[in-house]
Each structure stands twice: as C-alpha cells, then as structure tokens.
Amino acid sequence: MRSAGYRVVLLPGDGTGPEVVREGRKVLDALAENGPHPWSIEECPGGAIYYRDHGKEWEPEAKAAAHSADAVLLGAVGWPGVSLPNGDIAGADLVLGMRRDLDLYANVRPCKLYPGVQHRISGSFSTVWKPENVDMVILRENTEGLYTPARGTLDRGGATEVAIDTRVITRVGAERIIRRAFEIARHRPRGAPEDGVKRVTCVDKSNVLAGCRFFRATFDRIATEFPEIEKDYAYVDAFTQWVVRNPEHYNVVVSTNMMGDIITDLAAVLQGGMGFAAGGNIGREHAMFEPVHGSAPKHAGKNEVNPFATFFAVEMLLRHLGETRSDSGMIGQADRLAGAIARVLADGSARTYDQGGTTSTSAAGDRLVAAIRGVP
C-alpha cells in the first residue's frame, strides 16, 4: 500500500486529443473530491502541431516527465501534412517512441459492449451484437514485429525504387506478451460469453510466415504453464470473420504487432466504435493509456467527439496503478469510475453524435462528473 503521490502525466497532443484529455482531467478531479486520491497531475504539450511550431515533437523536460511518470494519459498525435524529415508522422515520438523507449511491450485493448451503447453498420444503428456477447480483451505485441525500426528504401522516387520493412519476432518478445495474455485470462472473473470457458486465442498467419510459426510454437509452450486455460487458434484472415460472426467465443486474444493493430480496430466496431476504444501500453515499469481514435482532424475544435474512450483509458490507468502497487484505494477509485460510466451509458444521458445524440464532448464530461458525485 502506497500513500505517497503517483505522478500522472497528461499529453493532450493534437486535434481532438486536448478536447478529450480535458474531460479525462475533469473526471480525475471529480474522483479526487472525496476518497483516497493520491495522485498529482502534470500536463505537457507535444505532438505534430508542436513540431510544426517549435521544430521538435516535445521539450526534453516533457519527455523526461513522461518517462519518469507512474502513468501517462495520451490524447492523440498526428496532423495532416506535418511529418518528420524521414517521412514518419510528426508526434510519433510520443507514441511509438515511448512504446520503444519505455519497453511498453503489451498493448491491452479491452473490447466490451456496454448496455445502452449502439453500434452502426452502413450508417444505421444495429442490434446485431448483444452486450452480453461482446466481452474480450485483445493483447497486441507492442515493441517489435513489423513495427521494428529496421526498414528503408532504395532509389527513393526512382524507377527501381524498393521499400523494405523487416518483421522481427523474438523469443523474449513473444514469450512475455503470450504469458501476459494467459495471466489476464487467469485473473479475469469470467471466461468467454459463449460458454464461460477461460480461453486464449492465438491469432497469427502461421500457415505462411516463419515469425508466426515461431509465435505459435511459443504460445504452445507458454500454454503448458496454464493448464486450466483453454488454448485456441485462428489464422488472422479467418479471425476477422469469426470475431464479427461469433464475438461470444472470444475471451482473451493475443497477436503480433501489425496484426494486432488491425484486429483491434476491427473489434472496436463491436463495442460501439472507436469512440469507446481505449488502450493500455504496459511494460514492466511504465505504463501509458490512450483513447485510440486518433487526432480526428475533421472533428477537431468542434467539441463533438465521444470522450468515453478517454474515460475508459482513465479507468484502466487507475486500475493499473491499483493492481501494480497493491493499492486498494486506487482500485476503489477505478471501480467508482467504472460504475459511473456504466450508469451514464445505460441511461443514454450523454450520447455524442456518433451515438446519434447531440451531447457535446464537454457536456458528456459534465454528465459523468455528476454521476461520480452521485447524481442519478
């Protein structure tokens, strides 16, 4: 149990990032009004717009603050037309850089459909997926795979141009993400919605790729440490249709970096869209949490985007600190927030445009703050 302060660093970033992080901060402040609240908050600028205006993605002090924080909440980075000299998106150092520098090897993406949340197909609201059938967590390897910075081009712009990306799968990298997936399955209170079975599904392309064969062999070996958890396999192409057709089969899913990037956004549709999708980037000593919708330039400055992904990111942040520091007060705060989020989603009182509503970003934050304070 730790009573000294946790240092939480907010990186609002670009576009809609600052709009949703502002609401996340309101929520943290509301939780701090009573009960244990041992955190201090520091906010640092950075991202693509910062790069455009200052010639650097962030200040060394901001980077140092984020790198030494107990937890980071990132809004979003990236802006059209602003890139680094090497062609990477400006602001990448706040996401890809931090994942690499702080060895945040596990990208954790819960995918749960809450009662009261609607999902769209072809522009119309649908009831294809039922809340009781969508409750999985997808683990994506976050530091290697196709994101390994071993890439380049030859004869750039020329007639014989070649571009090469190298996909690296290491024993250590595969073992730790797979072990974490099994540990999450062990600790989750429930198994798959379909049958209650605790199950980890390995998603790969091991019928073709050597790295995936190695990943799957590693999966089989680590699975022997968890005899009570069912092992399950899916080739990534087949997985994309199964997860849409039978989301109730899935409990914990683990995959490599690029495949995980794709399937997590696909799965976000099942939970009501990117407006509800939050991700944790977790290492042994550091952690960063984010709504994964990105800077959304066409919505920026309009106070209209859905802040619930950020609220879920804040909940993950509090729970992570509670669990890693054995701090029941922080777990209690995460539970309070989770309860307030579920109540507001269920009563439909804070529906933003993506949910067919007219509630603004800031009004949705106000509604959640009221719920935290006990307003029914």
Ligand code: IPM
């Ligand atoms: C994500 C994002 C990032 C990624 C981008 C912003 C670099 O899409 O977190 O899923 O590709 O990992």
Ligand code: MN
């Ligand atoms: Mn992505």
